Amino acid sequence: MLSRFSNPAKFEAFARGAGPVAFIVFVIGAAYGLYAGLFMAPAEKFQGDSARIMYVHVPAAWTALAAYSFIAMMSLIAFVWRHSLADVAARSAALPGVVFTGLALFTGAVWGKPTWGAYWVWDARLTSMLLLLFIYFGYMAVWQAVPETARAARFARILALVGFINIPIIKFSVDWWNSLHQTASVMRLDGPTIHPSMLWPLLAMAVAYTALFAWLVFTGMRATLIRQRLEARSARKPSRPTTVEAV
């Protein structure tokens, strides 16, 4: 598996095939999920139609978390085996990760208004999601701030790994923080009991998002690899010694 992905040329061949497949899965999954979720599934008992935003929100949140795990895994591979394709993969996952995190936050906020009466409350899950967004931003900022790709990659690996260790700590601390002083304004959602009519569209959307994520990563990686090849082509010829004279 690793060796299959270690060679950029082989990887590109793979991505050329797999990319469109992922995209098709996304289109089919999203079409079914959205149609089933928005039109076929029953309105939620307490929240009515506003709960339909769930089909966008919940899988976005899942994918956002999965994307960071993916980045951390790739960074570990890059850190241990100095594997530059893994860096490319991790980097390409960052922007989609931010987009999904942002989508989860945005749809959550939109959903929060009718259900909690506020766009934002400092609830444990929301807070830790916001901190995840910061981790993503920090990670992307490092890639941005260091112009030399090879150097940026090393900084980014470090940050992704340390950030990953930090995630359970954040989760744990924020849960603790919130459980100590509950606020009345927060309406707790203990996971609405899910009927199959709601579950299937939800799962379809989850599959669609994952496929979208994969497609975005593949596309980003291919673009990066092409850019790297162009850079390598325009790179200078190395210097060589002409004379070595003894005393």
Place this chain on the structure above:
Amino acid sequence: MSPYRRAISLAAENAGCDRAGAAIVRGVTFSLGPGEGMQLFGPNGSGKSSLLSMFAGLIDLAEGVVGWRVDGAAVEAAPEAGVFFLGHEASVKPALTAEENLRFWAKASGGGDVDAALAAVDALSFRHLRAGRLSAGQKRRVDLARALLVDREVWLLDEPTAAIDRDGVKIIRKLIDDHLARGGIAVIATHDDLGDGFKRLELAR
């Protein structure tokens, strides 16, 4: 001027290094034994500074072999407490005087006679000036004086004569000769030929 305690030698075989993913230097082969110095010539951007950084272990070797020997035994990287590195920048703190800067380096490397070092580079006259006020050449002299504090067998010098006046160039030549006479080795990247008595490596693009 007692000889150095260790005999260190450095050899490269087809060595090369990269910067930011691009191949910069390739095919460098030479060997330096105790008492030998080498001048590294080459046009701007040919990779002289990069090679020095590589010998110091700051940049990875990309190709070939770089071999160090301490008293005959091969070691992996530049020998511990063995390298004196003079970079393009002057590595002095502007808020401290010339002398305080050197006291710091003496303390950091466990000893060294600051007064003698200042005298050797003809820096006594401005020892009490804050380094922020020194002229370009004066700063460079302070940086050079570090060489006499740290007592290292390997000198890696990047354009040691830059900004140095004509008398200063002679001083530097003498410092290097003394160092080689004690059994040290030196690699000197430079555009000014320091004269005979050195091996020469010329890089070309």
Place this chain on the structure above:
Amino acid sequence: MSPYRRAISLAAENAGCDRAGAAIVRGVTFSLGPGEGMQLFGPNGSGKSSLLSMFAGLIDLAEGVVGWRVDGAAVEAAPEAGVFFLGHEASVKPALTAEENLRFWAKASGGGDVDAALAAVDALSFRHLRAGRLSAGQKRRVDLARALLVDREVWLLDEPTAAIDRDGVKIIRKLIDDHLARGGIAVIATHDDLGDGFKRLELAR
């Protein structure tokens, strides 16, 4: 290579400057008319860079007279839009490419042919590299190329050949000669003698 529009001359009579309250240079006397250049020699810390800064108006005159003339008429300070200043440092922004750095200076001073300037200092090969990646001499070349963008009659150059390779030194010599041929003037602080054809002023401590 059309001649400059203004004929500028610079003369000093017993001039001197201070740094941080201490007298650094005294009794400097010379005169430079259109087409004349002067090399400024002197040991480290003798005040070469200080004099250049003084001519540029960055440091006050402490003693004597410094007189500028533009087309025969005396002016108080260095003529407006008349000075090209090359300092010890390279004044390039690491985040911008060599070319972008020059475009900035061209824009800031209202014009100039960036491509020609890059070609003149043999910098075409690294025009698209970020300046942060350039070697010491490459940076210096970019800084020198500014001279060709700003079209100034007075060149104040502080060690223009520092970090520059041997071919580069010839290029610089030629740039200066062309400038003088157009009727400009130049004051060049340096430790490397650039050869004949210049007045010489030697500072001693």
Place this chain on the structure above:
Amino acid sequence: MNMALAILSRDVKTAFRSGGGWFYALFFFAVFTALAAIAFGPSLGALRAAAPAAVWLAAALAIQFAAADLFERDMNDGSLRVIAAEQGRLFPYWLAKSALLALTAAAPLILTAPFFLTMLGVPFAQGIGAALLLLIGAPALFFIAVLTAALSTGLRAGGLLAMIIAAPFAAPVLVFGVTATKAFFAGAALFGPEALILGALSLFMAAATPVFAIAALRVSLE
């Protein structure tokens, strides 16, 4: 003018290129809000009480911080010396740098303040009022920041020193800013006496600081 525009567009370009410096102030605001919420929260009542102080402190810190290396790099790499030597005057340079700070630090902050205040439990309409107060008071903060950045460049002691110099000047701005915002949140008119004082402080700093800032830059080149 050429000079000022060239510097401004170059610096904006650099800011975009190297890690998006332009959005750091914004980001700082977000981080600050989150940390304040984590410290004071999660009860919205306590957060709302902390909001005026949080927003003013965030503004002061972000502007001061963004100003920290406004001149430092140009000083170190010799460009400032070149500009002073070749241009004679430093006013266009000062202008460009001030505009840069205003664009990259002050403006994004003021524009997004209502949004972040919402997260601290302040109703959006009140947040807009708070942003207007910031708009009145922020110029004072940033002229102070530019001046102290210039002073500390000359003194070669960096950002921390600038903060220390800035603090006594910034303190009144903060005090009036916070009390004005508090009063407004409590139902008083937006442009009460505190707001007037804020405006006066801004005008005074705009008039008084440029000369000193430019003089400080000149000293640093001596």
Place this chain on the structure above:
Amino acid sequence: MNMALAILSRDVKTAFRSGGGWFYALFFFAVFTALAAIAFGPSLGALRAAAPAAVWLAAALAIQFAAADLFERDMNDGSLRVIAAEQGRLFPYWLAKSALLALTAAAPLILTAPFFLTMLGVPFAQGIGAALLLLIGAPALFFIAVLTAALSTGLRAGGLLAMIIAAPFAAPVLVFGVTATKAFFAGAALFGPEALILGALSLFMAAATPVFAIAALRVSLE
């Protein structure tokens, strides 16, 4: 060891000489307290309630800001390159810089916290307890600050970038610091479970960050 001691004493000397960087954290603390007093005052009850959050937030920000140019100058003037080339290892260097930050930022803050807390209406004895909790938790904050400073060395607007990176790491420390202090003020034992977690966070950061910080410094020298 020689190396670490030499760097530490040199930097402490420089800090005293060039504008008193050591004094900065303290100053920041004072401004912060004053603002908190304005924001939550005049009722002492509200002030006292806000005090734990104010003191922890102030500590986190002060330490992070103080760390901003911990490595920057050594990087720019070439000393870091010399140290890395001549010493081989960067651990002593890291150690010295961490100690410097602890001495100039964390220590003054912890020592003066009881006084500032008194100004917020917290009895002095309780203030001492709060300072002890800071002593337990501050190491986590400053190891994070050192790591993020190393990661952003040499980058434009490094200080702000470091702040962005640090925020998610500082959040857990703030959470447990504030809750521990609140619990203590409410009468619980000083070393309750939150204090233990704080200590654990400090130990964890002490163990996990040096390797990464040193690796980051090395990368910046390439």
